[in-house]
Amino acid sequence: MAAIDYTDRRRMRLDVEFYFAAAHRLPRYDGPCFRMHGHNYKFFVALEGDVDPATGMIADFGEVKRIVLEHVLARVDHRTLNDVLENPTAENIARWIWEVLQPHVPGLCEVRLYEIPDSCVTYRGPGGR
């Protein structure tokens, strides 16, 4: 049997998962989260694109990881998120991650951030739904 070699371009989505630990407090929240506390955050960075027939890839997983490490994780892991955002809600953190990555990640289509294991927010950019 001949080996399969896909020479046409097919659109696909690629997701990479990341983790960081950080402290924050929500200055506008009337409840326990007003006080300084910490979370083990998890987020997914997703990009969409056509699979390059030459490489068989949309993007290099390792390159996505390098960009996220440099531009996001280096600025938030084991840090206080209020030093980055005045009101670091999950929604604002997801948006910040998008805005930091967008110039560096072609095809960026979604950031999904988990503040606790069963609750997340999803941001698909300014025109996203």
Ligand SMILES: [Zn+2]
């Ligand atoms: Zn919190």
